Amino acid sequence: MQLYLVDGARLRELRERAGLSQEELSEIVGYSRTWVAELERQSRTYVLEILVQKLVAALGVGISDLSAYPEPPAPPAEPEDLVVSPGSLRALRERAGLSQEELERRAGLAPGSVARAEGAGEGDEIRASVETLWRLARALETSPTHLVARGRSPL
Known part of the structure; x- marks a missing residue:
């Protein structure tokens, strides 16, 4: 059983971009609207892989799009391998x-x-x-x- 660290603000942003309400997303994922709302309120929270897979499928994004890990820094002008x-x-x-x-x-x-x-x-x-x-x-x-x-x- 794998856990993923999900960024709540990013989840909200992706849900809104997909044009879904919390209620609609909760129906697709099979969990309550309260669960979706709680996830969105948390800055970072661990979520089971099966639920993350349902979230990304509903939102049409990749797992890394929900990640609470920081974005990579901008590459330097002369990238160094x-x-x-x-x-x-x-x-x-x-x-x-x-x-x-x-x-x-x-x-x-x-x-x-x-x-x-x-x-x-x-x-x-x-x-x-x-x-x-x-x-x-x-x-x-x-x-x-x-x-x-x-x-x-x-x-």
Whole structure:
């Protein structure tokens, strides 16, 4: 059973953008209007994956759109690639209970990219942009610094 940290204000914004009332969203999700209202009042609250899946389906958005994790910083004028630790990526993905494909989908990455990164040896340099590291970190619900190879400059 996976939990997601949901941003209540973001939920309200997405619901309103979809043109749904709290009552309409509650009917689609199968929970009370009071539950939806309470979620929207909370700045951050944990929600079961099955309910998050119903919310995003009703709103036509991705799971990361409801995330209470901060947005990645704007990329610098000259983006600097960082070296990713394949072992850390694999360990964090497995701890999150995600398949490689699920992580790619949640992070918005190209199919096969996680498998290629995880298949590299620890001595190999797997480079990723700051934005990609932030997207992976959000999908894994961790800090991007946990993905950077040791001895490399953190974000």
